[in-house]
Amino acid sequence: MPVDHRSPTPLYVQLAAILREQITSGELASDAPLPSESYLQQENGVSRVTVRKAVEVLRNEGLVYTLPQRGTYVR
Amino acid sequence: MPVDHRSPTPLYVQLAAILREQITSGELASDAPLPSESYLQQENGVSRVTVRKAVEVLRNEGLVYTLPQRGTYVR
DNA sequence: TTTCATTTGTCCGTATGTATT
DNA sequence: AAATACATACGGACAAATGAA
Numbered sequence: 001m002p003v004d005h006r007s008p009t010p011l012y013v014q015l016a017a018i019l020r021e022q023i024t025s026g027e028l029a030s031d032a033p034l035p036s037e038s039y040l041q042q043e044n045g046v047s048r049v050t051v052r053k054a055v056e057v058l059r060n061e062g063l064v065y066t067l068p069q070r071g072t073y074v075r
Numbered sequence: 076m077p078v079d080h081r082s083p084t085p086l087y088v089q090l091a092a093i094l095r096e097q098i099t100s101g102e103l104a105s106d107a108p109l110p111s112e113s114y115l116q117q118e119n120g121v122s123r124v125t126v127r128k129a130v131e132v133l134r135n136e137g138l139v140y141t142l143p144q145r146g147t148y149v150r
Numbered sequence: 151t152t153t154c155a156t157t158t159g160t161c162c163g164t165a166t167g168t169a170t171t
Numbered sequence: 172a173a174a175t176a177c178a179t180a181c182g183g184a185c186a187a188a189t190g191a192a
Binding site: 047050 | 190
């Protein structure tokens with residue numbers, strides 16, 4: 001389910017929901033790296049700002065952790 | 076001393092005063108980088124627009140200088 | 151050891167829409 | 172009406188660290 005640019009729901013909230021689903025479903029297992037910001041950007045047709053805000057949401061939820069200059073991983 | 080959202084004084088003026096105090100007190104030494112915009116945003120509960128306007132005030136006062144695409148530093 | 155690509159961190163500039171005062 | 176402020180979103184650029192070649 002791609003993001004919907006015409007939806008009233010903010011894009012970063014939509015993207016966070018997509019990634020959250022992939023994590024809770026096990027599609028992204030524990031300690032697995034999230035796709036990189038640039039990948040998520042291109043794949044979802046959104047800006048890097050939006051990607052980073054989506055990841056920030058998951059980080060605040062404790063679902064993922066970020067290693068600077070390395071990547072973000074599923075907790 | 077945090078900003079006061081109910082004060083009639085504009086938030087960017089309040090934030091500028093806070094940063095000015097940290098500079099003149101020496102808490103932020105010469106050539107030290109100001110905290111990042113996102114940090115100041117979250118730390119003070121204001122928007123990026125407000126942070127940038129506050130920094131602009133200090134720049135106009137000659138208290139800080141900004142290197143394009145690099146950051147803002149204490150003069 | 152040096153080089154190179156990748157990735158996150160940070161900054162700059164801009165724009166639209168909404169709410170409050 | 173105008174100023175202030177926030178939230179969202181886009182694009183581009185450079186820095187710093189990592190890891191692989």
